[in-house]
Amino acid sequence: MISSDIVVHIKSMPIFKNLPSHNMEQLASIAIDQHFRRGEIVFSEGDKGTGFYVVVSGRVKIFKLSFEGKEQILHFFGPGEPFGEVAIFEGWRFPAHAQCVNDTRIFFFPRDAFVDLLKRHPTLSLNMLAILSMRLRKFTHLVEDLSLKEVPGRLAAYLLYLRERNGGRSFFELDISKSQLASLLGTIPETVSRIFTKMNKQGIIHSDGRHIQILDAERLRCLSEEGERL
Amino acid sequence: MISSDIVVHIKSMPIFKNLPSHNMEQLASIAIDQHFRRGEIVFSEGDKGTGFYVVVSGRVKIFKLSFEGKEQILHFFGPGEPFGEVAIFEGWRFPAHAQCVNDTRIFFFPRDAFVDLLKRHPTLSLNMLAILSMRLRKFTHLVEDLSLKEVPGRLAAYLLYLRERNGGRSFFELDISKSQLASLLGTIPETVSRIFTKMNKQGIIHSDGRHIQILDAERLRCLSEEGERL
DNA sequence: CAGGATCCTTGACATAGATCAATGAGTTTC
DNA sequence: GAAACTCATTGATCTATGTCAAGGATCCTG
Numbered sequence: 001m002i003s004s005d006i007v008v009h010i011k012s013m014p015i016f017k018n019l020p021s022h023n024m025e026q027l028a029s030i031a032i033d034q035h036f037r038r039g040e041i042v043f044s045e046g047d048k049g050t051g052f053y054v055v056v057s058g059r060v061k062i063f064k065l066s067f068e069g070k071e072q073i074l075h076f077f078g079p080g081e082p083f084g085e086v087a088i089f090e091g092w093r094f095p096a097h098a099q100c101v102n103d104t105r106i107f108f109f110p111r112d113a114f115v116d117l118l119k120r121h122p123t124l125s126l127n128m129l130a131i132l133s134m135r136l137r138k139f140t141h142l143v144e145d146l147s148l149k150e151v152p153g154r155l156a157a158y159l160l161y162l163r164e165r166n167g168g169r170s171f172f173e174l175d176i177s178k179s180q181l182a183s184l185l186g187t188i189p190e191t192v193s194r195i196f197t198k199m200n201k202q203g204i205i206h207s208d209g210r211h212i213q214i215l216d217a218e219r220l221r222c223l224s225e226e227g228e229r230l
Numbered sequence: 231m232i233s234s235d236i237v238v239h240i241k242s243m244p245i246f247k248n249l250p251s252h253n254m255e256q257l258a259s260i261a262i263d264q265h266f267r268r269g270e271i272v273f274s275e276g277d278k279g280t281g282f283y284v285v286v287s288g289r290v291k292i293f294k295l296s297f298e299g300k301e302q303i304l305h306f307f308g309p310g311e312p313f314g315e316v317a318i319f320e321g322w323r324f325p326a327h328a329q330c331v332n333d334t335r336i337f338f339f340p341r342d343a344f345v346d347l348l349k350r351h352p353t354l355s356l357n358m359l360a361i362l363s364m365r366l367r368k369f370t371h372l373v374e375d376l377s378l379k380e381v382p383g384r385l386a387a388y389l390l391y392l393r394e395r396n397g398g399r400s401f402f403e404l405d406i407s408k409s410q411l412a413s414l415l416g417t418i419p420e421t422v423s424r425i426f427t428k429m430n431k432q433g434i435i436h437s438d439g440r441h442i443q444i445l446d447a448e449r450l451r452c453l454s455e456e457g458e459r460l
Numbered sequence: 461c462a463g464g465a466t467c468c469t470t471g472a473c474a475t476a477g478a479t480c481a482a483t484g485a486g487t488t489t490c
Numbered sequence: 491g492a493a494a495c496t497c498a499t500t501g502a503t504c505t506a507t508g509t510c511a512a513g514g515a516t517c518c519t520g
Binding site: 064065066067068070072074085086089090091095096115118119120122125126128129130132133134135136137139140141142143144146147148149186225226227 | 294295296297298300302304315316319320321325326345348349350352355356358359360362363364365366367369370371372373374376377378379416455456457
């Protein structure tokens with residue numbers, strides 16, 4: 001069967017969890033397998049969305065650009081994560097840009113076939129609702145960070161988040177470049193750099209390139225949650 | 231019938247559009263009718279959400295607070311608009327505070343009964359998906375504003391939005407106080423005040439209290455979209 | 461391994477916008 | 491109708507962070 005590889009991937013995607021097996025095969029039959037090189041654009045803000053995407057392997061970033069070209073990253077999506085769904089339920093156009101950070105494999109699901117499936121499978125709808133809700137929650141945090149925290153606080157929050165994602169270990173690697181980190185935190189590389197330097201000097205962390213060690217997690221928490229100064 | 235008034239309201243809510251009539255009655259039977267005074271809290275960040283809400287009349291604001299008490303407004307919701315749904319699909323806790331701006335009437339829908347209905351009615355799920363998508367799109371704009379625009383640009387965008395909402399008429403009223411406007415734009419009243427003064431002096435708008443007249447819409451567009459300076 | 465390219469760091473400087481403070485206008489309350 | 495608020499405006503500072511510039515480190519690629 002031509003799509004057996006595709007079915008295997010689809011079965012492992014959280015968004016399709018608890019769907020009957022024959023629907024997975026149905027999905028596989030409508031999925032379009034796409035390959036992108038590092039740096040390639042999947043879609044641009046304002047493009048018409050005729051379906052949505054799920055990352056199979058690699059990494060995609062969703063971002064906005066200002067007039068002067070400053071970038072604000074909204075999400076990074078990795079294997080198993082869907083993106084571009086907003087355009088299929090409302091408004092038709094993508095509200096931001098999507099670009100591959102690495103060489104990336106993506107499945108594209110055309111709108112109509114997918115909506116049909118949604119209509120027949122409440123489970124799928126509930127999965128989708130949960131995903132959108134999670135995303136709204138993430139945005140709430142992003143807005144909070146941008147509006148109510150200073151940059152050191154945002155960075156502190158991100159470091160604590162990375163620690164959590166690494167099973168609570170205080171020694172881990174940055175998963176993105178520092179300039180991408182700046183775009184994610186709503187600032188510029190110079191500022192990130194200066195804050196790293198300060199945190200190192202104050203013994204809050206020990207960092208070397210992308211290797212980070214958290215020495216004083218409590219201090220990071222205060223920076224992030226209590227607006228303490230560096 | 232005790233709930234006939236409730237049914238009437240429910241039938242007019244966009245979120246329940248296209249639902250069979252008997253389901254509207256079912257909804258009416260689970261809806262809890264709540265009344266709040268101006269300033270009362272509907273829920274606080276971190277509270278467990280056991281259902282979601284729809285505004286019947288009045289106005290509710292959803293907001294975050296910083297450690298020092300600075301407020302960032304995420305949404306205003308008026309008649310017919312649902313809020314607090316995120317907590318029923320994912321995570322269980324409300325990610326922000328909800329407070330009534332006026333005396334407000336709200337219907338509360340308990341989670342379980344509502345999820346049952348979702349499972350049986352794809353239409354309802356699709357309505358909900360559209361609503362969450364719309365909200366994600368709004369957040370994308372908010373993040374863009376906060377991170378990529380300066381305050382005058384954000385205010386310009388808001389004024390143009392108000393004009394649109396008033397059928398394109400260039401003369402309208404601010405729907406919120408200027409200090410609430412500041413919280414919505416991620417700034418403080420002083421800054422909003424200064425920008426209004428400048429816009430008046432430059433003949434871009436003519437404003438008196440809450441009355442606004444747009445004199446140079448093109449200039450506002452440049453401020454908002456092209457990063458032009460005041 | 462040479463040559464680019466990109467990324468990172470650090471310094472000197474500029475500035476948008478926050479903070480602090482004072483006053484005035486408008487509105488609710490008793 | 492006076493008092494007590496809340497809201498709006500304006501001025502004088504202060505500061506976090508952006509901008510510009512330069513040098514160094516690191517990483518690909520041929």
